[in-house]
Amino acid sequence: MILACHNIEKSFGEEVIVRDGSFHIEDHEKAALVGSNGAGKSTILKMIVGELPLDGGSVTLAKGRTLGYLAQHQDLTGGNTIYEEVKTAKAQIIAIEREIRQIEEELPSLQGDALTERLNTYHRLTEQFERENGYAYESEITGVLKGLGFGEEDFSKAVDTLSGGQKTRVSLGKLLLTRPDVLLLDEPTNHLDLNSISWLETYLLNYPGAVLIVSHDRYFLNRVVTKVVEIEQGKLTTYMGNYSAYAEKKKQVREARLKEYMNQQLEIRHQEAVIEKLRSFNREKSIKRAESREKMLDKMERIEKPAELKTDIHLTLEPSCVSGNDVLSVEHLSKAFPDQTLFTDVSFDIRRGEHVAVIGDNGTGKTTLLKILNDVLPADSGSFTLGANVHVGYYDQEHHVLHMEKTVFEEISDDYPDLTGTQIRNMLAAFLFTGDDVFKRIGDLSGGERGRVSLAKLMLSEANFLILDEPTNHLDIASKEILENALNNYTGTVLYVSHDRYFINQTATRILELVNHTFVNYIGNYDYYLEKREELTAAYASSSSAPASAKTGKAAPAETVSEAKLSWQEQKEAQARERKRQNDLKKTEDLITSLEERDAQIDELMATEEVYTNSVKCQELAKEKADIAARLEELYEKWEELA
Known part of the structure; x- marks a missing residue:
């Protein structure tokens, strides 16, 4: 046991965060701390590291072990570049290297005992330097920064100029490089794109120390953790297994x-x-x-x-009218900024009833695409067309649709006067607004709270084409499940950007990945995307097939057609052909099996006395056997072609 919380207690006034709570973390164990928003997860982490005092109980760390803590919000200052800031995590190694170089300079001028003493120090330091992988620390720093989504061109940026999310990524990189015995991570996947989250999963799975994670990313928790500690109504309960195992056991x-x-x-x-x-x-x-x-x-x-479970609240999301079959058609669309090309000459269609997820690395242009489709930003070239009877409902991260002077309750009731007070409260409760929270002014809410109000309004809009930008940000797991159920029962069309792989897996029928300035189409959910990613990226969006203008950062001429152009119809037809081939193959195999069985029956029959003494019956069976042999020959050839 490397870390233990025994009978810990914490209250803020009359609000009890945890009462008589206990759990422990074993060496090398990967565990999650889960609970609804406001349950006290971050508070418990702060109590463990000593940032907040305990009202009772104790926190014990094994002797000689170290703790590392990543808070949700970071405020890095000091004028360092990103690389310099992360490099401070290797200060001890760098100091050893500096001393080794200093001794190397001194050795030629030393003699006798002084030489012997410095050589002994030199050998001790070089052994320690090698043991701590000192020769590779610079490549380790580069690997961690790239894994967390920073390109080499970002390394020289000053941390003072970074956004809050970028500062959190820098702090995470520093923490991982210090390699403490116990890592405490508070929402580490916030501000990471899909590739960076996948990299972090692999890093933590191979991490030699113990890890305690607070996260609402269910896909991430399923892959990384083997224990779940839940905080609910001030009580701590431990479940063995990953998130899915916890959810099932908790339900039971x-x-x-x-x-x-x-x-x-x-x-x-x-x-x-x-x-x-x-x-x-x-x-x-x-x-x-x-x-x-x-x-x-x-x-x-x-x-x-x-x-009571918030998932007991069943929200219905239904369009006011049915759109035409063709909901959106995008033709030769391109967008670039002075220092960056986002996408070039892309074309795709969206049909009624599809749930399409747009994924890709941070900064590739996913949100920009949604803004173009909602006329917030202009495209450089190309066009898009909405189909007949299409009514768009747009959820953006800036929340332009809210009125800062209204209360949360008024924001809903003024737009939807037919709703009763109970109906409004139920809707708001699903998005974590309960009690007097519904009377807070929109202007006084945090960005995450405003996002939840915008999402609640959108759920009531009766639009038949929803365009959503990161709809699960700032939602706890129960609220995500409510949204998933609502979207899965929604008969309209959905286009959304998300980094939440579990959410994508549950709700998407199709994925568009923005890679190498173009879109690659996957007709399936996130698991299907993982299965086909390498194959389809190589075929449709390899860097060599990207237009020359995309490589140089200039917009492509209108007459240039990208070789990586997305053809939704072609891929759909190809998949239909593959399904038909599989069906034909199975039918052929079944028919071969049936005929071979009948051929064996004929052999048995012809060996019986009542048949071999009856010449007419023998001739009938012999003819049938010959027909079977001829038919089997055809089927074997057909099977070879299909297989």
Whole structure:
């Protein structure tokens, strides 16, 4: 055991964060700390590292072990470049290297005991330098920075000029390079693109120390952790397994607990009815028996009712009218900024009912595409056309549709006057606004809270084409599941940008990946994308097939057609042909099996006395056997072609 929290307690005024909570982390173990927004996950991490005092209990770290902590928000200053800032994580190695070089300069001028002493120091330091992989520390720094999404052209940027998300990535890189015995990570996948998240997963899986992660990224948790510690209503509960195992066990435990609670409530009501009846007899013996039962009832250990699940709220999202079959057609679209080409000469179509996820690295142009489709930004060239009867609902990360002076409740009720107060509160509760939260001014909300209000409004909009930019940002897991269920039951069309792979897997029927200035189409969910990524990227968006103008950063001429141009129809037809081939192959195999079985039956029949003594029957079976042989010859050839 490397880290243990024993009977920890923490409250802020009357709000209890954790009461009598205990869990432990083993050496090399990868664990998650989960719970709804505001449950106290970040508070527990701060208590472990000593940033917040405990009200009770203890936190124990194994002797001689080190802790490393990544908070959600970082404020890096000091004038260093990104590379210089991350390099400070290797200060000890650099100091050893500096001393080694200094000794090398001194050695030619030393003699006798002084030479012997410096040589001994030199050998000790070089051994330590090698043991701590000192010769590779610069490549390790470069590898971590690139893994976290920084290109070499970013290394010289000053950290003072970076966004909050970029500073968090720099801090994460520094922390990983210090290699503490226990890593405490608070939402480490925020601000990372899909490739960086995948890199971090692999890094943590191979990390020699222990890791405790706070995250709402279910796909990430499924891949990395083997233990889940849940905080709910001030209680800590440990489940073994990854996130999916935890979710299943929690569901079973909750159902069992709810059943116990309901049975006990029935028993309580039954006893109360019996007591009331006994008292109504108004006799000494019946009153004594009633009193005896009351004492038993008072001594009964009451089972606490399990917390209500937000997933019990079922939101319906339904378009007001049906659009035409062709919802969106994009033709030869290009967009570039003075220092960067985003995409060049791309074309694709979206049909009614499709749920299309747009994915790609940070800065490749995903959000820009959505802004072009909503006339927020102009394209450099090309065009797009909305189909007949298409009504767009747009969720953007800037939340331009909100009124800063209104309360959260007024923002919904003014736009949807037909909704009752209960309906509005249910909708807002699904997006984490409960109690007096609904009366907060929009202008006083954080960016994440405004995003949740925008999403709630969009769910009520009755649009038949939803365009969503990172809709799951700032949502806890329960709210994500509510949104997933609503989208999966939605009969309209959806186009969204997301880095949430679990969400994509649950809701997408098709994926567009923005890579090498073009889009590659995958007709399937995220698992299908992973299976086909290398094959289709090489075929449709290899760097060698990108237009020359894209390589130089200039916009392509209108008459230049990219070899990597997306052809949705071609890929769909190719996949249809593949399904037909597979079906034909199976039918052929089944027919071959059937005929071979019949051929064997004929051989058995012709060996029986009643058949070989009957010349007419023998001729019939011999003819059938010959026909089977001829048919099998054809089928074998067909099978070879199909296979």
